[in-house]
Amino acid sequence: MNDNLDIFRIKTNDVAPRKGRILIAEPFLPGSYFNRSVIFLVAYSSKGAVGFILNKKVDVAIHDILPGFPEFDVDVYMGGPVATDSIYFIHKLGEKLPGSIHVLGDLYWGGDFEVLKQLVRNGSLNPADIRFFVGYSGWDSGQLEQEIKEDSWLVNDVDEKMVMSNLDQASWGEFVKKVGQRYTIWENFPENPAMN
Template sequence: MDSRIFLILLYSMKDNLDIFRIQTNNVEPKKGRILIAEPFLPGNYFSRSVILLVAYSNKGAVGFILNKKVDLALRDVLPGFPEFNTDIYLGGPVATDSIYFIHKLGDKLPGSIHVLGNLYWGGDFDVLKQQISGGLIHPSDIRFFVGYSGWDSGQLERELKEDSWLVTDIEEETVMRDLHQESWVDFVKKAGNRYTVWENFPENPAMN
């Protein structure tokens, strides 16, 4: 049987096949862990996305998509911002008219929220601009996002029950690497052999 036909058949039966059920969701979501989208999760934002959770509680969750770079410069979205050669990523569908950031600056940036290891979220934006203007921040120390991903109370838990996301840990060094859409496969590989079948599926089997 042609491999493409086989994949389409599997896709059509995915709701009844055990290979598409996420068994490791006994790993609870929490700040500093990532969400890996299941192969068929639709939408321009979340399809093949890897999301770092920067906040999680019974009130909801906040995260940033790590692997969807956009072709923008900081000055495109922040006129008058100091010259700074860095990439911008699509953080999620919420507040896409705003810029957010994670960084490794720690206490050097007042108001930062600790996420994982030496990773922090947010902080005093005026101080950040001053430090960038003074050449005190290297592009590898910070990552900017347009928008963020957010879940109301109970929403993420419902999506986990529907096997929309695989929850797993991540090393802080990986968060700041040059990630892209295809990096989703690398994260799936690290999740274990059970998910090997995910790697071989096209984003839309019906189109192949």
């Protein structure tokens, strides 16, 4: 690789992917789903990985996506390109939601959807405690590791408060900043260098 482009090589990938960590897309990763995305891994094993894109909001209400779901003023995000006809969620409800899978700190994935709807109906769910996703991001065995070797993803730990904060496309730069000074040039680099 040209020495001038060395700034885009990921040198701190001694942080291995695992449940509860994030993947930060390198600045030029193509595709509408993964371009400048931040993915929260909710499952990781030798069989593969599952995660949700945290910083790509969709402009639609959850009750418009799911007929019969009670009106609920909460943001919905594009989780990834897999199963985009399904809704997934991470939350801070823990034991209140049977069937939830613990991910990190007080963050959980999934759970009993009927109980969730009841919590929304009776007003006992704070919108800040849940995030809904259309679809998910998934990798088969060895696929994510290969993409990391190809410098497509920077792996890092994450503050669980950040996972549940109000994120958008520009939040990618905030996550990059937290990794360290070596990657600060990523933040200001144009998405399409030819347009600079």
